[in-house]
Amino acid sequence: MLFDTASDRYRTIARYDHVLQAHLAAGRLQSEGIDAVVADEHYVSVNWLMANALGGVKIRVPAEQADAALAVLAQLDAGAYALAPDEAADGQAGMPPAARPPTPRSGPAPDESPPAAPGPRCPQCASLRAEPHRTWRWRLAMLLVHTISLPMPFKDDGRWRCADCGWRWRQQA
Structure with missing residues (x-):
């Protein structure tokens, strides 16, 4: 056995199939002050076919913080941290309106020239393709x-x- 589960101070509280999902959840836990560690991420990244055999990417937290971490993950799964539709649409979540950068205008500026052609013009038919x-x-x-x-x-x-x-x-x- 690799480690003794009785003396191990970290507990696995969640398993994910993808490394990105595990890091997002661990980031949420860390922002709540919980010492979360992502385990087996490199094994799954290098050989994703072994993800099921390894049990996926794991999130481990200290045993004394396990209950709080499970509560935060339950809130995360329930959508408590989701953005409101208007915040998600403009990509400026969490910024007060006065601090947001101005919205760029659509269309090319009047003084801009059109983009250059990708290649030369055909000498036979004068096509740009x-x-x-x-x-x-x-x-x-x-x-x-x-x-x-x-x-x-x-x-x-x-x-x-x-x-x-x-x-x-x-x-x-």
């Missing part, structure tokens, strides 16, 4: 990197392909 043309060398390099972790250098040689007409060209840098 150009995409980099990947040759067999690029595909081979990606295959080797992902299958046997062998990095193979490849150079982007400026080849483009039009998505509208299919024209291929090389653009000089």
Whole structure:
């Protein structure tokens, strides 16, 4: 046996399937002044298939604080700490209205220029739907990197392909 449960001063009060859920609950307990510890989080993060075998991610608290911690978790499950709909919508929960930053206006500013095109214009049909043309060398390099972790250098040689007409060209840098 790894530890003696009779002499262990910490008690497991909750188990979660996901590390994030356990940390949220432990954070709520810690904000209430309870010394909460998240156990087995790294095992579950690295090998999530073992989560059921390990009993999930555990929250452990000192034995003398276990009853208070269970009460806080019961309130958390009942929704006592949920945000009001108007606070949840604007993302400014807990801030007084005077301290909230101004709401940004919608739409682009009048002096802003439109975003730049993602690639060059096709010399055949003048379309802006150009995409980099990947040759067999690029595909081979990606295959080797992902299958046997062998990095193979490849150079982007400026080849483009039009998505509208299919024209291929090389653009000089």
